[in-house]
Amino acid sequence: MTDPEFFLVPTEPDCPDLWIPLSRTTPTCLGRSTLTSLNIRSNENQKKLNVSRRQLVLTPYGMKSWYLKVLGINPIQLRGSQFGTVTNLHQGEVHIFRTDDTISLLSNTFTFRLVEILIPFDHEKFLPTTVPVPSFIPPAKDGQSGHYIKRKADEVDCVTIASKRPPGIVIPPLVVRTATSPKREGPPQKAASFIGKPVKFWDSERKTWMKGLVLMYNAAKAQALVDFEGEHQWKPANQLFLEETIMPIKEKDLKKSMKKKMQRGEKGKRKRGDERGSADRNTRSRRGVVYTEWISSSDESSGDEAPGDDPLSETEINGVKVQKKRAYPGETFIFQEQLADRPTAIFYSEECLKHFVPKWHYEKPERLNSIMEGLNDLVLKYPKQFKYVTDIKPLEKSDLALAHNLSYIDKVEKMVPVSDTPTHITQYTQESDPRDPEDDFDTFMSKDSMKAMLIATGAVRMGIDMVTSKEIRNGFCAIRPPGHHCGAKGHTDGATSQGYCIVNNVALGALYARNTHNYQRIAVVDFDVHHGNGTEELLGGKEGFLFISIHAGDIYPRTGYNNIPRESNVVNVGLDVGAGPQVFHTAFDSKIIPALKAYKPDLLLISAGFDAHKRDPTEGLSLEEKDYFIMTEKLKNIAETYCDGRLISVLEGGYHLPSLRKSVREHLISLIKK
Numbered sequence: 001m002t003d004p005e006f007f008l009v010p011t012e013p014d015c016p017d018l019w020i021p022l023s024r025t026t027p028t029c030l031g032r033s034t035l036t037s038l039n040i041r042s043n044e045n046q047k048k049l050n051v052s053r054r055q056l057v058l059t060p061y062g063m064k065s066w067y068l069k070v071l072g073i074n075p076i077q078l079r080g081s082q083f084g085t086v087t088n089l090h091q092g093e094v095h096i097f098r099t100d101d102t103i104s105l106l107s108n109t110f111t112f113r114l115v116e117i118l119i120p121f122d123h124e125k126f127l128p129t130t131v132p133v134p135s136f137i138p139p140a141k142d143g144q145s146g147h148y149i150k151r152k153a154d155e156v157d158c159v160t161i162a163s164k165r166p167p168g169i170v171i172p173p174l175v176v177r178t179a180t181s182p183k184r185e186g187p188p189q190k191a192a193s194f195i196g197k198p199v200k201f202w203d204s205e206r207k208t209w210m211k212g213l214v215l216m217y218n219a220a221k222a223q224a225l226v227d228f229e230g231e232h233q234w235k236p237a238n239q240l241f242l243e244e245t246i247m248p249i250k251e252k253d254l255k256k257s258m259k260k261k262m263q264r265g266e267k268g269k270r271k272r273g274d275e276r277g278s279a280d281r282n283t284r285s286r287r288g289v290v291y292t293e294w295i296s297s298s299d300e301s302s303g304d305e306a307p308g309d310d311p312l313s314e315t316e317i318n319g320v321k322v323q324k325k326r327a328y329p330g331e332t333f334i335f336q337e338q339l340a341d342r343p344t345a346i347f348y349s350e351e352c353l354k355h356f357v358p359k360w361h362y363e364k365p366e367r368l369n370s371i372m373e374g375l376n377d378l379v380l381k382y383p384k385q386f387k388y389v390t391d392i393k394p395l396e397k398s399d400l401a402l403a404h405n406l407s408y409i410d411k412v413e414k415m416v417p418v419s420d421t422p423t424h425i426t427q428y429t430q431e432s433d434p435r436d437p438e439d440d441f442d443t444f445m446s447k448d449s450m451k452a453m454l455i456a457t458g459a460v461r462m463g464i465d466m467v468t469s470k471e472i473r474n475g476f477c478a479i480r481p482p483g484h485h486c487g488a489k490g491h492t493d494g495a496t497s498q499g500y501c502i503v504n505n506v507a508l509g510a511l512y513a514r515n516t517h518n519y520q521r522i523a524v525v526d527f528d529v530h531h532g533n534g535t536e537e538l539l540g541g542k543e544g545f546l547f548i549s550i551h552a553g554d555i556y557p558r559t560g561y562n563n564i565p566r567e568s569n570v571v572n573v574g575l576d577v578g579a580g581p582q583v584f585h586t587a588f589d590s591k592i593i594p595a596l597k598a599y600k601p602d603l604l605l606i607s608a609g610f611d612a613h614k615r616d617p618t619e620g621l622s623l624e625e626k627d628y629f630i631m632t633e634k635l636k637n638i639a640e641t642y643c644d645g646r647l648i649s650v651l652e653g654g655y656h657l658p659s660l661r662k663s664v665r666e667h668l669i670s671l672i673k674k
Contacts, residue, residue: 528609
């Protein structure tokens with residue numbers, strides 16, 4: 001079994017070392033019978049008598065969440081992992097229960113933690129045992145007496161509980177279902193569904209955790225091929241531990257990035273494939289197969305072109321070489337009389353391409369190449385409406401202290417590798433066991449990442465200066481790495497990583513605008529599919545700022561739920577995963593636009609993420625290219641009404657290159673329109 005599995009793990013020292021699995025297809029009921037299955041006896045623990053036979057029920061909701069409903073008379077206690085808040089729930093009340101949350105069947109008694117495990121383990125060493133637990137369906141009642149009828153042993157639902165934990169491991173491996181276990185409903189699962197997910201491995205020689213991504217899986221040998229920062233190693237599956245990520249790498253995308261570079265000759269000899277640009281990638285051979293991990297692949301085609309695209313032809317406008325390309329079907333068309341009087345600036349620097357990541361990573365340099373390719377035709381059509389700004393002054397390291405702790409910036413600077421080989425960024429923002437650091441499995445740095453980061457933040461600052469001086473009407477910063485998940489010390493409370501972000505570009509710009517240009521009401525609107533948790537941490541509760549985030553609620557960083565208490569200057573709009581344009585625009589018009597009109601900002605900043613598109617690998621929302629034009633029109637009208645047009649848009653997410661290119665193009669068409 002290689003699918004993610006979820007277990008309730010007893011946290012009390014006197015509880016036996018047994019785990020309770022949760023089904024992702026049917027509800028699971030917990031109560032007094034559950035304690036009995038864990039060998040907790042009433043004569044040894046009298047508190048067990050206060051637990052109802054059906055104390056609570058957990059119903060699957062989303063990918064990693066459950067609806068928790070209290071059925072028993074006595075209240076239960078829920079402690080959230082994100083903010084550490086303790087909630088007492090009474091009979092009939094419902095709450096969301098997610099990974100790493102803890103629940104007590106009574107107050108501070110019979111406590112369990114929800115754990116996610118993915119990788120399988122040695123079947124012979126750790127054999128599961130089958131024990132009965134109460135079914136979600138209540139026991140049958142006698143029609144005359146109304147009493148419960150005792151069910152026979154073969155009528156009781158059975159699930160698998162691990163017999164013991166493997167020694168010396170912080171998080172135990174996966175429990176494998178037996179023939180007596182209930183079969184999973186729904187479509188069949190892939191044999192290696194965890195490919196493309198991050199894992200960590202305890203290196204006993206180095207005395208540290210090694211972090212990597214699963215590339216391949218050999219089911220016969222129960223081994224996984226893992227990319228440990230460019231080094232590919234086969235590891236026993238039972239020694240690998242799944243970690244949460246902003247989003248797993250899709251297997252088809254992984255296969256594209258890890259191309260086989262060996263070809264067989266006529267006599268069976270292997271020949272090297274095309275080695276152009278070999279200095280830009282690492283090639284490693286494992287058991288006769290050569291895997292290529294790209295370091296810089298800006299020469300790669302973005303792929304998946306729209307049908308009917310014309311060949312590219314190069315020309316030069318305003319000293320910048322651009323390529324002429326026919327517009328894609330469905331592009332928004334505007335007439336000359338609809339164009340604005342002042343230009344829109346495009347801030348772009350090739351230095352941002354030098355922030356290298358592994359080829360399989362979604363936040364790659366090709367994103368900027370694809371965006372600029374999509375804007376070339378607009379520049380040809382409307383040369384007077386655009387102003388390229390490529391000579392961007394980078395910020396100094398001390399300027400980052402406006403939003404981030406200096407200790408964090410010093411740590412980031414020390415983590416810059418000496419080569420272009422991407423390296424995980426790992427932050428120790430709190431004292432912890434050296435075997436269990438606060439790791440980041442999503443965010444990478446390379447030799448020039450620091451320079452790219454300082455230029456990206458410098459672009460936002462230049463944009464604010466230029467709209468303030470009325471040199472431009474508005475602007476778009478085509479920069480990377482993104483920033484809206486980064487807090488004062490990197491990780492924010494409740495997030496598992498920094499989500500590709502090293503510093504917060506938008507928050508630094510907003511704080512600079514207030515301190516330098518004395519703006520009194522700065523609004524930041526974040527329409528990335530992920531909650532802008534870093535920006536909320538930096539601007540929430542601060543005078544002179546309004547932060548608005550509309551996103552999919554039940555995805556990374558899982559801090560964007562609507563039921564979480566927030567500061568009064570924060571508007572959080574969490575949508576159901578998969579929501580389409582109608583739901584999105586209804587929420588936008590009913591919650592975001594009224595909040596902006598009431599606030600009357602004098603400067604509008606946008607965290608422009610384009611990963612809410614229906615084709616984006618995030619799979620969070622289902623927007624289309626046209627929706628970004630519509631949304632930008634609404635925000636631009638706010639800027640025209642209250643800010644004298646002052647609007648700066650800053651690139652965040654968007655990882656399906658053709659959709660990103662078209663969506664940004666629609667975004668810019670709106671910005672140059674009156």
